[in-house]
Amino acid sequence: MITAGIDMGAKYIKAVILKDGEIAGKAKVATGFDSTESASECLAQAAKESGIGVADIKHITSTGAGRKSAPNINSDITDVGAAAKGINHLMKNVRTVIDVGAEEGRGIKLEETGKVVDFAVNEKCAAGAGAFAEAMARALEVSLEEFGKLSLQSDKTTPMNAQCAVFAESEVVSLVHAKTPKQDIARAVHDAISSRIVSMVRRVGINKDVALVGGVSYNPGFVDALSRALEMEVSVPKDAEFVGALGAAVVASERVQS
Amino acid sequence: MAEYKTEPLKCWPKAKELRLKYYKDYQQAREKGGIRWTGGAWSFDAIPAGLGRDVYNVTGEPYAASIAFDRKLSLECLEAAEAKGWARDLCSYMRNYWGSMYLGKYAFGGDYPDPDFCFQDHICCSHGKWYQHVAEYKKIPYFCIDVSVGPYKDIDENRLMFVVNQMHESIEWLEKVTGRKYQDELLIEAVENETRSTSTWAEVCCLNMAKPAPLDEKTMYSLYVHGTLAKHSKEIADFYEELRDEVKYRVENHIAAVPNETCRLMSDTQPPWGFLKVFRYLEKYGAISVGSLYTFGLIGIWETKPDGSWGPRTTPMQKGEKITTRDQALRVLADWNLSKPEWQHFYDPNLKTDMMLQIVKQWQLDGVMLHLNRGCEGLSCGIMENRLGIAKAGVPVMTFEGNMGDEREFDEKRVMVRIDSFMETLGVTMQNTSTAAP
Numbered sequence: 036m037i038t039a040g041i042d043m044g045a046k047y048i049k050a051v052i053l054k055d056g057e058i059a060g061k062a063k064v065a066t067g068f069d070s071t072e073s074a075s076e077c078l079a080q081a082a083k084e085s086g087i088g089v090a091d092i093k094h095i096t097s098t099g100a101g102r103k104s105a106p107n108i109n110s111d112i113t114d115v116g117a118a119a120k121g122i123n124h125l126m127k128n129v130r131t132v133i134d135v136g137a138e139e140g141r142g143i144k145l146e147e148t149g150k151v152v153d154f155a156v157n158e159k160c161a162a163g164a165g166a167f168a169e170a171m172a173r174a175l176e177v178s179l180e181e182f183g184k185l186s187l188q189s190d191k192t193t194p195m196n197a198q199c200a201v202f203a204e205s206e207v208v209s210l211v212h213a214k215t216p217k218q219d220i221a222r223a224v225h226d227a228i229s230s231r232i233v234s235m236v237r238r239v240g241i242n243k244d245v246a247l248v249g250g251v252s253y254n255p256g257f258v259d260a261l262s263r264a265l266e267m268e269v270s271v272p273k274d275a276e277f278v279g280a281l282g283a284a285v286v287a288s289e290r291v292q293s
Numbered sequence: 294m295a296e297y298k299t300e301p302l303k304c305w306p307k308a309k310e311l312r313l314k315y316y317k318d319y320q321q322a323r324e325k326g327g328i329r330w331t332g333g334a335w336s337f338d339a340i341p342a343g344l345g346r347d348v349y350n351v352t353g354e355p356y357a358a359s360i361a362f363d364r365k366l367s368l369e370c371l372e373a374a375e376a377k378g379w380a381r382d383l384c385s386y387m388r389n390y391w392g393s394m395y396l397g398k399y400a401f402g403g404d405y406p407d408p409d410f411c412f413q414d415h416i417c418c419s420h421g422k423w424y425q426h427v428a429e430y431k432k433i434p435y436f437c438i439d440v441s442v443g444p445y446k447d448i449d450e451n452r453l454m455f456v457v458n459q460m461h462e463s464i465e466w467l468e469k470v471t472g473r474k475y476q477d478e479l480l481i482e483a484v485e486n487e488t489r490s491t492s493t494w495a496e497v498c499c500l501n502m503a504k505p506a507p508l509d510e511k512t513m514y515s516l517y518v519h520g521t522l523a524k525h526s527k528e529i530a531d532f533y534e535e536l537r538d539e540v541k542y543r544v545e546n547h548i549a550a551v552p553n554e555t556c557r558l559m560s561d562t563q564p565p566w567g568f569l570k571v572f573r574y575l576e577k578y579g580a581i582s583v584g585s586l587y588t589f590g591l592i593g594i595w596e597t598k599p600d601g602s603w604g605p606r607t608t609p610m611q612k613g614e615k616i617t618t619r620d621q622a623l624r625v626l627a628d629w630n631l632s633k634p635e636w637q638h639f640y641d642p643n644l645k646t647d648m649m650l651q652i653v654k655q656w657q658l659d660g661v662m663l664h665l666n667r668g669c670e671g672l673s674c675g676i677m678e679n680r681l682g683i684a685k686a687g688v689p690v691m692t693f694e695g696n697m698g699d700e701r702e703f704d705e706k707r708v709m710v711r712i713d714s715f716m717e718t719l720g721v722t723m724q725n726t727s728t729a730a731p
Contacts, residue, residue: 100710115714151718153684155692156711239684263686 036290037083041074041108042285043101046137047250048073048163050081052092055286060085061277066101074105088195092108096287098279100138112286114279115143115154121282122246123149130242133232133261133269134279135251137165142236153239157231159259164228165199165251172222174207175217179254186256189257193223203227225260228289233264246270248278297505304536308516310707311532315349315522316356316401321353323406328471331408331427334521334592335633336440339483339626340463341412342525343475351408351425355521356385358537359564360393360400361698362393369396371699384419385668385698385730393622411435412463416639417671421502422557434470436463440446444640445483445632456627457620464619476659477619483525484622488608488629490530494520495593495605500540501583502656505549509561510582511572512550514674555723557658561649562666562673563697574709578716579724586648587672590634601659606632635672642675653688660689660719662712668696686713693713 037059041210042049044066052060062075070190074097082089097105098117105111112120118134134141144153157164172182193215195206203224210220228251245267251257252275262269272278302308317728322329332338334352341348361367370442374689375381377395379388397405411428414437421437428435429649438459442452468475494517501508508516516536519529542548560582564571574580589595596606609616609625618624630636638645641705661683666673676692683690693711696702716722 063355113710113717116717151714153689154714154718156707156714238680 036084036288037087037092038284038287038291039078039095040117040280040285041078041095041097041102042277042280042283043070043074043097043099044062044250044279045100045139047276048099049280050074050077051277051280051284052081052085052087052282053288054085054087056288058281059087061274061280063276066118070101071106084218094287094291096283096290098283109217109287110281110290114139115141115151115156117279118248118285119143119145119151119282120149120285121278121280122248122272124281124285125278126244126270127245128244129246129270131236131239131245133236133245133247134135135165135229135232135247135257136249137169140164140232140235142232142239144239144242148179152205155235155238157235157248157254159275163173165249165254167203167228168224168251168254168257170200170204171207171221174204175211175220177217178220182221183225183254183256185218186225187259189216189218189222191219191222192226193219195223195227221256222260225254225256227263229260232261241265241267243267245271246272248272248275251274252276297547297552297554299549299552302512302536302539304359304532304539305515306589307532307535308519310390311504311519311528312515312522313401313518316351316399316570319349320399320401320406321480322347324562327612328409328473329406330410330412332411332413332424332475333480335416335630335636336413337460337463337521338412338445339487339525339622340460341467342449342479342483342661343442343464343480344471344473345476345479349572351406352411352522353390354386355518356393356400357698358518358563358566360383360389361700362516362569363400364567364700366398366400367567367698369398371701379622381699382667384417384423385460385696386672387419387423389698390423393425394430394528407431408433411437411697412467414416414438414440416440416636417621417669419671425520434466436466438463440631440636444644448631453624453627454630456631457623460623461620477622478618481616481622482527484616484626484629485610486527486530487525488606488625489610490520490524490526490533491592491594491629492605492608492611493530493533495535495589495595497540498584498593499538499604500537500544503544504557505547505551505554506557506583507548507550508583509550509572509576510563510584510588511569513588514569515563515585517588517592520560524592550579551576551579553579553724554684555580555655555724556660556716556719558582558660558662559652559656559658560585560587561661561663561676561679564664564696565666565700565703567700568695568703568708571708571712573585576632577723578721580716580719580721582662583658584652586634586652589652590648594629594632594635595669596632602655638675639671641676643682645675646679649683650686650688653683653686658688660691660715662715663690663692665692665694666697666703667694668698689715690706691717
């Protein structure tokens with residue numbers, strides 16, 4: 036049986052094709068202005084990688100911020116439900132998922148079956164999301180990739196007090212003027228983001244194992260900061276950015292079978 | 294999917310009529326030679342009732358909620374308050390009310406009717422200051438009763454008398470500022486009405502334990518409001534008895550508020566008044582909010598029954614007690630109000646968690662939706678501790694951010710998405726039917 040999941044993210048659309056429970060293909064396309072068009076393109080790319088035609092897909096489930104605008108879908112599922120299903124498909128021992136995307140961070144507590152027990156979402160604040168790290172990288176005039184790696188070169192804790200991404204940028208500028216080394220600033224930024232995320236996730240309770248998914252999981256500086264803040268190891272699955280789309284594809288399979 | 298019969302409330306038109314009459318009476322009070330005053334929904338409104346039958350009040354919170362419901366007017370009022378330099382994180386009811394006063398616009402048409410005096414009590418951090426400013430701005434007299442005597446479980450004679458003595462003093466003050474002679478028989482009548490109306494409201498809420506629930510919370514907002522307007526009035530006490538009888542009939546005949554009821558929830562604190570559609574959205578899932586500590590206990594007066602359940606507090610009249618003197622009336626009034634559920638957690642958030650869990654158990658609820666209300670520090674204080682307590686008890690709970698009276702702090706799309714996630718965790722799916730009464 037072939038099913039597909041489409042994650043209509045704020046910055047990127049991701050698609051996963053699932054064939055008999057295994058990932059057959061995946062694709063990622065910038066969301067852009069016309070998200071419906073981008074989603075069609077993304078799905079076509081994923082289908083091509085899988086060696087199938089879009090018409091062969093039995094059921095398509097969408098998720099993500101724009102899940103209702105995904106084209107030709109059969110059903111949809113929330114980001115929370117998709118992340119839980121996706122991680123449960125990949126790592127059965129995970130009981131807490133931290134999902135950090137471009138604009139939102141989520142903490143999800145789940146059961147052995149992948150059922151969500153509790154969740155918390157940050158809202159109205161970019162200080163705990165990927166967009167914040169991007170803005171800070173721009174302020175330091177480094178690429179996002181460099182920014183994450185730079186952070187690992189520092190062992191110094193530099194406090195950042197601002198609770199707001201905009202004011203935090205001013206704080207970064209002050210640190211630059213104070214000749215604070217770039218790697219220390221990078222670490223301070225990642226510590227600040229992880230501290231907000233951890234504070235939110237603690238609301239639902241943190242049970243081991245803990246996994247990090249979403250686009251920000253590709254940032255090694257953030258992964259390091261998160262592990263230190265949680266005082267425990269954080270697992271990052273392969274293709275962590277596709278976990279939501281995978282979860283949606285798993286749900287699609289369940290819905291075909293039910 | 295369950296499919297219950299439903300029908301509009303028969304007393305709905307009367308509820309609307311009473312509410313509009315209340316605001317018109319206040320507006321026209323001076324034309325009739327009467328007095329008008331303003332204060333909070335929790336003010337001891339039975340006390341000014343002793344000045345005569347031509348005394349009308351407007352309570353600030355429901356008035357401000359009416360403004361908030363009209364999002365265009367609300368924005369005007371909020372901006373008018375901000376233009377005076379008030380911070381945006383102050384009580385949004387207070388800012389809406391003040392804005393209406395500054396603009397001179399009455400939410401029910403015409404000019405803002407100036408009150409003759411302010412009469413308030415002080416439990417929330419904003420309450421006392423709210424009317425202090427009104428009094429200073431309008432250059433009118435102001436009396437405020439301090440009720441900070443601790444939770445009802447700790448009430449003793451000294452604590453009670455701290456409030457009762459201020460009440461006695463307030464009557465002398467009322468005579469002085471209005472030049473009228475105080476009538477104790479009107480006070481006694483008002484106190485009896487208040488105990489009757491607030492206990493009857495609790496009785497109405499108890500009827501919502503039935504499955505299917507005869508009332509949904511969105512409808513209850515339009516009914517509990519009468520108690521927040523004039524809990525001391527005979528009209529309101531009589532109306533609540535009429536409502537109770539109709540709700541009893543609905544229970545006996547399985548008339549549901551939401552025909553596809555499959556999941557029972559409760560909310561907390563004031564809702565975002567400009568976005569009551571949240572409750573209609575729930576109905577798409579067959580989910581119904583059957584009430585909250587807020588809807589039940591803001592004006593409803595309750596007691597723990599011998600079997601440990603929550604029920605309407607027995608009135609002095611039901612106990613066969615006759616109120617004959619001013620002092621006796623004031624003691625009853627103070628004691629009655631100090632037992633108000635929504636006052637208890639101002640002293641300790643754990644008391645609120647206990648009450649919420651009592652409701653979850655007794656009303657057989659599947660989950661709780663907490664409104665992290667940025668517009669009300671008083672009722673939101675400690676709400677994350679309540680969340681923790683509810684979650685620890687194994688009850689599914691979600692939170693959403695908003696503001697009862699400032700739409701700029703409510704993100705409709707994100708809240709709906711969050712509700713979708715919560716519904717998924719409860720295992721309920723969207724249904725096609727969504728016809729609710731009234």
